[in-house]
Amino acid sequence: MANSEFDWPAKPSVLGTRINRLDGPDKVTGRAKYTFDINRPGMLYGRIVRSPHPHARVVSVDLSAATRMPGVKAALLVRDFSGSQNNRVMFQGDEVAAVAADTEEHSIDAARSIKVEYEVLPHVTVVDKALDGTAPAVFTGGNVRDGRPAQAGDLAAGFAAAAKLVEGTYSTQVITHTCMESHGTVCEWAGDRLTAWISTQGINGARENFASALGIPQANVRVLCQYMGGGFGSKALSVGAEGLMCAKLAKAANAPVKLMLDRKEEHLATGNRPSAASRIKAGVSADGIITAFDAQSWGTGGAGATADFPLPYIYQVANRSRSHKNVFTNTGQQRPMRAPGHPQGSFNTEIIMDELADQVNMDPVAFRIKNLPPEAPNAMWRSYLQEGAAEFGWNKRHATGDKTSGPIKTGMGVSINTWGGGGRGPSPAHCEIASDGGVIMRLGTQDLGTGTRTMVAVITADALGLRPSQVRPEIGDTLYGVSALSGGSTTAASISPGIRVAAIKALDALKEKVAPALGVDAASLVAAGGRIQVENDPSKGMTWADACKQIGPQPIAADGEWRAGMSSTTTSGVQFAEVTVDIETGIVKVTRVLVLQDCGLVVSRLTAESQCYGGVIGSLNFALFEDRILDRNTGQMLNPNMEWYLLAGMSDIPRIDVRLKDQPERGVIGLGEPPTVSTAAAIALAVRNATGVTMRSLPLTPARILGAMRQAKG
Amino acid sequence: MVAVAMNSVANQPQSSTAAKGGLEMATKDDSSDGLRFNRRNFLRTTGLAGLAETIAAPVELAAQSTPAAVGPGDVPVRLNVNGRQIDLMIEPRVTLLDALRTRANLTGNKRGCDRGACGACTMIVDGRSVYSCSTLAIEVQGKQIRNVDGLASADQLHPVQQAFCDKDALMCGFCTPGFIMASVALLEKNPNPTPEQIKHGLDGNICRCGTFSRIFEAVSSVKGGQRG
Secondary structure, three states, X not given: OOXXXXXXXXXXXXXXXXXXXXXXXXXXXXXXXXXXXXXXXXXXXXXXXXOOOOOEEEEEEEOHHHHOOOOEEEEEEOOOOOOOOOOEEOOOOOEEEEEEEOOHHHHHHHHHHOEEEEEEOOOOOOHHHHHHOOOOOOOOOOOEEEOOOEEEOOHHHHHHOOOEEEEEEEEEOOEEOOOOOOOEEEEEEEOOXXXXXXXXXXXXXXXXXXXXXXXXXXXXXXXXXXXXXXXXXXXXXXXXXHHHHHHHHXXXXXXXXXXXXXXXXXXXXXXXEOOEEEEEEEEEOOXXXXXXXXXXXXXXXXXXXXXXXXXXXXXXXXXXXEEEEEEEOOOOOOOOOOOOOHHHXXXXXXXXXXXXXXXXXXXXXXXXXXXXXXXXXXXXXXXXHHHHHHHHOHHHOOOOOOOOOOXXXXXXXXXXXXEOOXXXXXXXXXXXXXXXXXEEEEOOOOOOOOOHHHHHHHHHHHHHOOOHHHEEXXXXXXXXXXXXXXXXXXXXXXXXXXXXXXXHHHHHHHHHHHHHHHOOOHHXXXXXXXXXXXXXXXXXXXXXXXXXXXXXXXXXXXEEOOOOOOEOOOEEXXXXXXXXXXXXXXXXXXXXXXXXXXXXXXXXXXXHHHHHHHHHHHHHHHHHOOOOOEOOOOOOEOOOOOOOOOOOOHHHOXXXXXXXXXXXXXXXXXXXXXXXXXXXXXXXXXXXXXXOOOOXXXXXXXXHHHHHHHHHHO | OHHXXXXXXXXXXXXXXXXXXXXXXXXXXXXXXXOOOOHHHHHHHXXXXXXXXXXXXXXXXXXXXXXXXXXXXXXXXXXXXXXXXXXXXXXXXXXXXXXXXXXXXXXXXXXXOOOOOOOOXXXXXXXEEEEHHHOEHHHHOOOEEEOHHHOOEOOEOOHHHHHHHHOOOOOOOOOHHHHHHHHHHHHHHOXXXXXXXXXXXXXXXXXXXXXXXXXXXXXXXXXXXXXX
């Protein structure tokens, strides 16, 4: 790639430094307005009526009582159930009707008064029963669908070459996104123009959703999301039935409507991470090469949704075979959840790795190194494993099973991760510099809480020689332009190049204005330390404020787009975990986690580190606590709340050390997904190392640990 | 009926490990009338089998001292929030959180679970942190209520707020107001908490983005109510 003035700077001023999150003060004071906080004059409150049954035919819906309830302004069916088609609800929580009333309390009363007659139908919610054929046939075309099989090499020859074999069944559970801010929308119409505040990972996609579903031009829809309380993938792909019903209720009532889901609705109907299980037989040679890997996998993504995941994960196996079954169940559909497929693939792969290593008496780090793909800038596991092992004190790790006396056993585990991420165009950005010195960087992206707003300011400030606080990022509004949805760790890499290009073009225009006043050539000028000055003679220059006074009444405006070479794709990371296990109670405490993670050019170091902390804690939750528990007979979710759907609290958090591995030469990549992939497997392996018992299934609850230990004793 | 007797107290120890392992840590319910409950601990300690029995007790106690019934329909409620008097006409069932959020446009504190489990709604009432989602507005008349909207003075952040900004102790920020209020309540009660006391004091709050490590750093950096 030829050098260009837009290339990332060799000596950045702000890029990669520790800048306080720009919207921190707004968030800590409560000034930041989330969708949930939008209160409009005359606003009504919407509420959805949902199926209590996992599978039923809607015989009739009577809205009349609801329309007579206090404060009710609109009551609507989600769709027409009267025909013979499309009249079934397919999971507990499937949408049936919706109401809007003057207060939230009235909307709840009104929703309760809607009479829905159901013909309850047989359901399938237990995956094992779907697989063995004992569940009722619910889905047209079968409850179980074959995924695409994959083969490589010669499996029989691989097993023949093996010195040892390991066979096991591994599984991870369904978990839900549990965003702190529920899915929700505020819709306000003016004629056939719609303004929607929505908690979304993609404002432009939401605009298209609203327009096409409501039959209005996209130009008539404005979508705003200034702040959102987490998405983790569940708010990426669509505005959902809840978004559309909000718009329809607002139209019917001729008033703004706020419709925020409650916690139970969140668990049931707004997505989840699919389950993932596999039966694996693997062979290993005496010198520690995996010679064969034969896997049959399955998982459920809910009612009509797939549940695929990579297997084996990252490690190279010449001779392998894999088949997969997607099991449809009468449960809410899966949606992408932070690193879709990877945490599942990681767990299903990494556990057997340590079992194989033990078979040939190899250290798990050495065994992993032996079976990795070749080292490359986007595949740095070898180096990170060695460096991390040294820092973590891996040489103090005992062999499988803590032999010390007493009930508290200690253990260590390690696992690796990868993610594609990467940038794509056009991802335009627009920069304005005004005569008062103000700088606006405007683009149609959104900040999920990852720190996008801060990143916009950091890149702009770095290019203009300013502090980030001197830049006003304008995002989260479809009036600000078109940008892609935020998902799959693509936002940073997509938007960063365009921001820099726009800022530098604007700066070039400013230099042209300033050069005559200084009596120098514009090309000799640079922006640094809040000044525009001659590169080799800083005394010839002026402050930013004075420079901008040359601009005149019409601000400088410049546009930029994503450019190849300024972003890259694919990260690598390694995580080490240390645990204690109380073998009398089965309680696991994670004591230490070490993260080695690359993400290309680090734009904003403080927020990048926070992504890693957050990823680790999310994966710790996956390992120890989270579980969508369904009643085997009724198919009802037993813990659709936050007291029985367990999440870590402050006392559950280990010491976490984050080592960002800078690769500035690769450009911006993205960091949302990778750090949440592998902690769970590292924890499970640390538990194995502590107890000597292999935990092949998540979550690692005390009951499961005690059960597995009892079973191992025989 | 039961809800009237239930005044949820935030910041009880409720780490998931303790809950999952069945370990009970001592509660620190310091209420004087003995009627106050933390719903989560209540459920955890009684288990489902003891539910009916335990519910009966507070109803009986409440009945002995219950004033005349109010509602249904709107009733006048006078609240003192952040030193300001707010007069509302609301149904008796409206929670403190919803009263402030939907009737007074004080939207700083959030609703995460609506069941006294996540702590996003944490406010300070007469110096004690409470789950405002599980506290009725009519119950806290005559008390000094503080939520996050009133914490900063003019352009000056409260030291806890500043510490959260400096340590990047927030990501999406939705749980942050609750964590801030819980931290302020903790530090006002105990200006120099030990690491264990900080963890214990904030175990009633949940952050989904996973900012706990830096919240711990932030709160640890505020000593004696000041940054040190």
